[in-house]
Amino acid sequence: MCSISPQRFPVLSTPPSVKDWSETSVPTDVCVGMIRRSMSKLEATLHEMIGKLAEGVDVTLDPDSANPWLQLSQDRHQVRHLGAWQDLPDRPERFDTVVIVLARDGFTSGRHYWEVQVGDKDDWYMGVANSTVNRKGRISVSTAQGYWALAMKKGHGYRASTTPPVPLPLDRKPKRVGVYVDYEEGQVSFYDVKALSHIYTLRDTFTEKIVPFFYLYCCDKASDTIAICPASEGSPIKQS
Numbered sequence: 745m746c747s748i749s750p751q752r753f754p755v756l757s758t759p760p761s762v763k764d765w766s767e768t769s770v771p772t773d774v775c776v777g778m779i780r781r782s783m784s785k786l787e788a789t790l791h792e793m794i795g796k797l798a799e800g801v802d803v804t805l806d807p808d809s810a811n812p813w814l815q816l817s818q819d820r821h822q823v824r825h826l827g828a829w830q831d832l833p834d835r836p837e838r839f840d841t842v843v844i845v846l847a848r849d850g851f852t853s854g855r856h857y858w859e860v861q862v863g864d865k866d867d868w869y870m871g872v873a874n875s876t877v878n879r880k881g882r883i884s885v886s887t888a889q890g891y892w893a894l895a896m897k898k899g900h901g902y903r904a905s906t907t908p909p910v911p912l913p914l915d916r917k918p919k920r921v922g923v924y925v926d927y928e929e930g931q932v933s934f935y936d937v938k939a940l941s942h943i944y945t946l947r948d949t950f951t952e953k954i955v956p957f958f959y960l961y962c963c964d965k966a967s968d969t970i971a972i973c974p975a976s977e978g979s980p981i982k983q984s
Contacts, residue, residue: 800975801856803847803956809837809879810845814960820848824969825960842883843960850875850955856925858956859937861971862896863919867961868970869893869905871932871946872925875953885959892932892946892954894921897961904944912944920973927954 805820815826823845834840850872860870869885871893877883885891886907893905894912902912914936921943922935927950934943958970 801858802974803858803972804849805958805972806837806846806848808835809839811839811841811843813843814845816845821973822969822971823958823960825962837879839879839883841881842885844883844885845958846873846875847956850953851925851927852953853927855927857975858923859973859975860921860923860958861919861973862921863970864917865960865968865970866896866898869895869957869959870921870970871905871923871934871957872954873957875955887946887948891957892948893957893959894934894944895959902943904946906946910944914943918943922975923956925954 803821805816805823807816807820810816810823810832812830812832813825813828814823815830816823825843832838839845862868862870869891871891873892874890877890883889885893885895886905886909888907891905895903895905895909897903900911902914903909904912916936916939918936918938920937922937924933924935925931930948930950931945932948933945935941936943956972960970
């Protein structure tokens with residue numbers, strides 16, 4: 745067991761001399777240069793980390809799972825809250841109450857990365873869910889129910905879908921979100937693509953297929969569509 749013994753320290757009879765720094769200055773250009781070099785190193789590290797670990801994936805939405813309030817683009821890479829109910833077949837795989845759509849394909853292994861353009865829309869969840877999640881009736885979007893997600897709720901800000909939710913006080917509003925999944929490590933991470941900054945990481949153990957999902961609370965005229973995008977030229981995976 746570690747213990748701390750009392751120690752005696754010499755008393756300073758006279759205070760040490762202190763240099764007067766009032767006339768000393770550091771050139772602004774030097775400071776700016778140091779900051780830029782530090783930021784470049786940070787960006788390069790993030791580029792290398794995700795670029796080495798992740799495989800860019802083409803996430804395509806599954807129309808048979810889409811709640812009737814949602815409208816998908818023809819290429820199945822965009823979704824918006826239509827603001828009106830559509831008369832669609834009531835398939836077993838379709839969400840009938842909660843406004844969710846799943847991706848067509850999921851993952852049972854590996855590391856994967858994709859990006860989502862959310863723009864100014866401020867009512868959504870995104871992330872991954874177990875492929876066997878309940879599709880009918882009221883649903884709680886949380887890790888306890890098989891959802892690993894980042895959420896933006898109007899009036900409440902950002903949060904992670906833990907139980908209970910973890911609030912995320914972000915300094916800026918991400919317009920494009922990168923999603924990184926490591927199945928074996930049980931990791932789902934979210935990034936602000938433009939800022940090249942990490943938002944949050946959820947950790948768990950995956951035991952079945954997981955699929956990307958999107959939950960749009962309501963119709964938002966300011967920006968009613970979110971789009972799944974290939975990894976952008978400035979994103980980490982493109983820099984590998």
